[in-house]
Amino acid sequence: MDSISKKIKQWIDEKKDPRSAHWQGGLEAILNVFSPYMEPGKLIPVQPLEKDDVPVFEAALEVIDLSPNLTAAFLPPSIAGPITPPESADELQRVDEGKPSYKILIARPGKDLRILCAEISEHAKNPGIDIFQSGALLGTYNYDNQQDCLSYLTQAIRAHIWERGKWSQDEYKKYTMNWFEKILDLGKGTVRVDEEFSFFHSPTLIKSDRIDALFILISEVLLKRINDPESQFKDAVSSIQKSEDKDLRATQTHELAERTILELLNLMKELEIVKFDEFSNTENERFKKEFSRTIIQISERIV
Secondary structure, eight states: OOHHHHHHHHHHHTTOOHHHHHHHHHHHHHHHHHGGGOOTTSEEESSOOOGGGHHHHHHHHHHOOOOTTOEEEEEOHHHHTTOOOOTTOGGGOOSOTTSOOOEEEEEEOSSSOEEEEEEOOTTOSSOEEEEEETTEEEEEEEOSSHHHHHHHHHHHHHHHTSOOSOOOHHHHHHHHHHHHHHHHHHTOSOOOOOTTTOTTTOGGGGTOOHHHHHHHHHHHHHHHHHTOTTSHHHHHHHHHHTOOOHHHHHHHHHHHHHHHHHHHHHHHHHTTSSOGGGOOHHHHHHHHHHHHHHHHHHHHHHO
16 A cells, blocks of 8 residues: 555544545655656646647736745646546536646645645636645635636635745745746736845845845856756856856856846836836945946856
């Protein structure tokens, strides 16, 4: 008997409803299958998306706000369709057979794993959210349509599955980075964020101020791109590093760093993430110094 089967048996022995016990066990098994592809704090599709899946995923990505250690999987119809609750669990039946299903599974790690399962398909007869722990159905939310379900999803996440307690500085950085990367992916400044947990919005979380926080965020993005073999930035870095001319490498590295930082700053301005016209004279002077310092920092890491 595997570990999940043992869990289900234990839950049933503890007088939990067998239907919810089996459904939670099944959801845990699915997450275990896809765990190698998951990245904590991010909503990840479990397989490449079809054209029709992309708008649904992007709509979910924009509104779902995750604390940094939650595991979240986006299941398109090809995966979500065959995954159905026990037939006898009428309250958990959200999509009629043959209709496309889009599920989101979110798990909070810990001794007693808590799982949120959301059905967000526009074809669902009963779009909504179910929360499970220790084989029991803790709560359920039903909505009239897909939009309402998505709109209230983060509210349910924060109420039932958000990580409590004080976070580490690394966790604040991870949370903020995940938010900003979604902005870069979607090209929208409307991505959901809790400003109390974002060092960009609340710089005191990392004992900083808003100018430092701005350039720390930019630095983190670029340092990550340097190590990402699939990024265009990494391709440009690799091309520069092939040159045997030291002076040419230094010039091109400086230009690449400056150009990329300016692109990020312009996007922040365009999406009204940063209101540069609100900077004080002192902040404008510090901005210039940090801009130059960050170019040097990134250039040195590339060379």
